[in-house]
Amino acid sequence: MRGVWTTERVRAAEERLMLRTRPGALMQRAAFGVSVQAARMLSEHAGRVAASRVVLLVGGGNNGGDALWAGAYLRRRGVRVTAVLLAPDRTHEEGLAALRRAGGHIVSVEAGPEVLAEADLVVDGIVGLSARGGLRAEAAELADVVDAPVLAVDLPSGTDPDTGQVHGAAVRADVTVTFGAHKPVHVLNPARCGHVRFVDIGLAGELGEPDLRVVEAADAAAVWPIPAAHDDKYTQGVTGVAAGSSAYAGAAVLTTGAAVRSTAGMVRFAGSAAEAVRARWPEVIATGTVTDVGRVQSWVVGPGLGTGTDGRETVRAVLSAGVPVCVDADAVNLLAGTPELLDARDPDTPLVLTPHAREFERLVGAEPGDDRVAAARAAARRFSAVVLLKGHNTVVADPDGRVLVTVPRGSWLATAGSGDVLSGMIGALLAAGTPPWTAAGVGAYVHAEAAALAARGAPISSSEVLDAIPDAVRSVRAMSPAGERV
Ligand SMILES: NC(=O)C1=CN([C@@H]2O[C@H](COP(=O)(O)OP(=O)(O)OC[C@H]3O[C@@H](n4cnc5c(N)ncnc54)[C@H](OP(=O)(O)O)[C@@H]3O)[C@@H](O)[C@H]2O)[C@@H](O)CC1
């Protein structure tokens, strides 16, 4: 897992590191990294480094200082560098002097549009970790006329460093260079950041435990359940699915199918869509009610269940079964409407709640808001459950405060029924004994991987996401040396 640290933590780490480094050293490390990345982008986009044109958008803080020093380094490689000063009276002095010494041009904001029109690359040094709100008017007008590729220093200006949210105008970067640590914006707003490149400025030893963690392929490969020589269909965990209704039989078929495709072993189904489930998935043992189903090691409850009395009793039955439960869709709505249902739960059995934003609002009584990480964390604590908040990024919070985030590759999952597939996958992982926080995070990662593999650049249905689960598991396992052996 890759760590992510909030602005406050990064600043504190930088302060500690600065006590042991000479003044200005960190900025120069950061700026040198920016210049290396800028040269790489110039080669790719302009076909040359020397004699190409770079425009620096320079704000009134250290972010602008980084851009100015990077410009000075680029001058040594023969690049024509022009700095547009957005806050001339507060421009970073040493950086400005360095760029002047190196032969860079300095212009005022009025000349910005003209120099931007000639640029091969724009370096966004408007604002970094001190950013508040969207871009101010002058910066917004300049950002609007940029046509060349954009390299953002630390983060795309106008995005919130800790939530990734954009209120008003913001830069859209092709590449963002981050210093010393990944910050929340880099994983919560990947669309604005473009490719994120890490520059080591020596912070690692000062950072401590991350505030968030990003799931990676190796994490999924390490925990995905693979049958061993001694296993049979029962020892790997039997997944129970209580989903669907006469009106929504499809949700039952999708959730059950996702559990079937995710792990070896067995899946049992309970509900009025048993016939439809059996017809599509003959390997599933399908019955009418939770009480008839036999022993399972986890339950998934909710997709297409309806919010009537039958649904409520189903939720009550699975919560009191003494096994881990993944509560999705209508089961989340039922908990929102009848919170006493949670009294049926054995407090020692893991619970995973998987709301999308509207279900979250019903459950918690407030929208997730700008800070989705804080919202998921608070809900996890309140319900003593792992809360997986769906959206472009999936945020998975444990009641103890740990948070996992998945960074999507595209938005292909924004299609009906894809959430049903996710809950089936999480249910299968829970049945295999995967701890709930990991099951939810890794399930979401492989779900997104399945979508990316199925889509390959064109829209897909959730049935295709489901069919791509084995390919996604193969793909993540292929990245792990241990995973390739079996
Ligand atoms: N610490 C270190 O060791 C290292 C730090 N490093 C670098 O320092 C950066 C942080 O620098 P920083 O703290 O000086 O402020 P920075 O982000 O440049 O903002 C400048 C000013 O902009 C303004 N402003 C705010 N919002 C705005 C908006 N929406 N649109 C427009 N303007 C806005 C606001 O001023 P205001 O006008 O509100 O007074 C603010 O004070 C960090 O990101 C990294 O690049 C690296 O060198 C590595 C070592």
Ligand SMILES: Nc1ncnc2c1ncn2[C@@H]1O[C@H](COP(=O)(O)OP(=O)(O)O)[C@@H](O)[C@H]1O
């Ligand atoms: N714009 C998006 N980009 C990436 N993933 C998305 C996007 N919108 C939704 N998703 C993902 O798709 C799934 C949708 O789940 P859900 O809203 O429960 O759908 P349904 O109820 O139709 O099954 C979730 O895993 C969510 O994270």
Ligand SMILES: [K+]
């Ligand atoms: K910036």
